Amino acid sequence: MEGITDRRSLETRELTIVNEVAKVLSRSHNFEEAIKDILKTLYSFWDVELSFVAIFKPHIKALQIFKAFGFSDEEIKRGIFKRGEGITGKVFKTGVPVVLTDLRSNPAFLNKTRVRDKLRGDETFVAVPVKVGGDIVGVLSIFKAFSSKESIERGIETLMILGTLIGMFYKLNERMEIERLEWEEEKKILREELKRTYNIHGIVGQSDAILNLIEVIKKVAATDTTVLITGESGTGKSMIAKAIHFLSKRKDKPFITINCAAIPETLLEAELFGYEKGAFTGAHTSKKGKFELANGGTIFLDEIGDMPLSLQAKLLRVLQDKEIERLGSEKVVKVDVRVIAATNRDIYKLVQEGQFREDLYYRLNVVPIHVPPLRDRKEDIPLLVEHFLQTYNSKYGKRVKLSPDAVESLIEYNWPGNIRELENTVERLVVMHEGTVRGVDLPPHILAYRRKLLGSEPMDLPRKIQATEREKIVEALEKTGYVKSRAAKLLGYTLRQLDYRIKKYGIEIKKY
Ligand SMILES: Nc1ncnc2c1ncn2[C@@H]1O[C@H](COP(=O)(O)OP(=O)(O)OP(=O)(O)O)[C@@H](O)[C@H]1O
Ligand SMILES: [Mg+2]
Incomplete structure (x- = not known):
């Protein structure tokens, strides 16, 4: 019992x-x-x-x-x-x-x-x-x-x-915990984008080139087609991509940027398509790719010319089938994403050289938008200068102005770094000066360019071309931290061709 x-x-x-x-x-x-x-x-x-x-x-x-x-x-x-x-x-x-x-x-x-x-x-x-x-x-x-x-x-x-x-x-x-982290990430992206929204109307310019561009932007924003934006570095490609998104019916959905050149080749695929836990060493959790994060919105594939060929094939499939597979998963996920791509490289040349898939090129290039370099639309310079002066005066609480001859020099300069270079120049002037900036206060390389133009012997065409080429090389080197192999890639030269030109133009290689 x-x-x-x-x-x-x-x-x-x-x-x-x-x-x-x-x-x-x-x-x-x-x-x-x-x-x-x-x-x-x-x-x-x-x-x-x-x-x-x-x-x-x-x-x-x-x-x-x-x-x-x-x-x-x-x-x-x-x-x-x-x-x-x-x-x-x-x-x-x-x-x-x-x-x-x-x-x-x-x-x-x-x-x-x-x-x-x-x-x-x-x-x-x-x-x-x-x-x-x-x-x-x-x-x-x-x-x-x-x-x-x-x-x-x-x-x-x-x-x-x-x-x-x-x-x-x-x-x-x-x-x-995974969902919380994903949510945090999405929130961060949304917040970032919200901050930049004002840039839609921030496209400044009065040249025919810019006015045409704005018309095209408005038209493509009303559709869902893929857009390929080409143009030199700093011409405003990223800005245009954003403008298209925020003028489109997808504006309340995410705008996700991925820079195909900045991410190591091995990680790019995981970034784009996501992965499942255990897909590779280090994949302790599963993660959504940018395509999934951009669902309903727009994905901006920056520097598309640098996308490795193996991924180009996968991207083509996504564009055709509108579905993706995470790494390490058989499951197919439907995505509704608009694709905007940009590159500062001569992509058609890459196609001819076999570095870019022709079929992908045509698929992306449904609506091509070419942004001309700033030196080809000099009439935009005074407006841009005024715009950036306002922006940075208000940012730094200053009232810096430019004298007419300073503006004149800025118009004459050939701006190898395009609008980004102009913007940085104006910002630096606002930071460094009080009151009115005179022509002589401008940075030495801009003054030197003017002297050359005004010099007794007028520059003949070959010399002008050479001067432009030199500036392009210096700019590429600056941009890549003087890593010659990367600069060569950016310029579309072989390393030997770049070395030859560095010697020819007597360019000084800075060591960091
Ligand atoms: N038309 C414009 N009006 C006002 N600001 C502009 C204009 N175009 C470009 N900018 C500004 O110039 C800077 C460079 O532009 P952006 O980053 O869009 O160039 P990009 O072509 O994408 O350059 P990269 O090839 O290096 O990525 C940005 O700060 C952008 O806001
Ligand atoms: Mg860009």
Whole structure:
């Protein structure tokens, strides 16, 4: 009779524990807090004075005590178990619970945390796996004095249930954490874009070239076609891409930029298409690619001319099928994304040289937009100067003006870096000067250019071409931090051709 009563009361007790743990999990939002509360519950409802949960940490390739009850900080720190090491490591490896008695003398008990001295001697050590589906992610271990063998069996069963509950919560939490990070990233992108929205109307210019361009921008914004923007560096390609997006019906959806030249070839694919957890070493979580992030909106593929051929094939497929596959996944995801691409390279030449796929070129080039260099639309210079003076005066709280002859020199200069160079020049003048900037206050290279133009011997055409070429090389070198191989690539020269020209023009190579 007594045996039966005993068993009954034990069952009730264990059900209560499972129930309490479930309650803890249902009100918890945080894995760490939840585990802490669970271990506390084991103490209050089940007299477990020592317990811990160890979780596998991939970066140290071992299990580590994540939360413990009854352990000192020092003891917790010592709680690191390799796969298969000691009882905890073994449970992690096999997924089978282990029970150990006679802890004071049992050699199987490694006492890694050195809690042996705290034990009274009648405790049993029970360790069970923390499971997520078929995967084991950690181990739940307790030290408890059980009253009978039967109660140990019940105890293991109870702990196995807790291990599963903890595992489920672990997984849920991981998902929530991934989603939170993704959400943060999306929020950041949206915020960035919001800041730049005003730039839609920021296209300044009065030349026929710019006025035509604005007409084209408005027309293509009303459609969903792919656009390829070409033009030298700094002419406003990125700005135009943004303007098209923000004038289109997709304006409230994301505008996502990816610079195909800035990202290492090996990472570009993952950036574009995303990946699943475990797709490659280091892929600890899964991640959405830019195409998925841009869903409903626009993706801007900057420096498309630098996209490796292997990815060009994949991109072509996305453009045709409007669906992507994350790395390491078979699943096909439908995406509704408008593509705008830009390059400062002669892309048609790249096609002829076999560095850019012809089929992709035609696919992208549905509406070509060419942005002419600033030196071919000099009538825009005074307006741009005025625009940037206003911008930077207000940014720096100043009232800098330019004298008419200073403006004249700026109009004469040939601006190899186009509008970006003009913008930087004006910003520097605003920072460096007070009141009115005179012609002589302009940077030396602009003055030198003017002197050349005004020089007694008029520059003949070949010399003019050479001067432009020299400036282009210097600019490319500046842009690439004087890494010659990259500058050569940017200019479309071989390294030898670039070296030859560096010597010919006596260009000084700065070392950083
Ligand atoms: N028409 C314009 N009116 C006002 N600002 C302009 C204009 N065109 C370009 N800008 C400004 O000049 C700078 C360079 O433009 P942008 O970055 O769009 O050039 P880009 O052609 O994309 O250059 P890169 O090839 O180096 O990427 C930006 O700060 C942009 O706001
Ligand atoms: Mg750009």
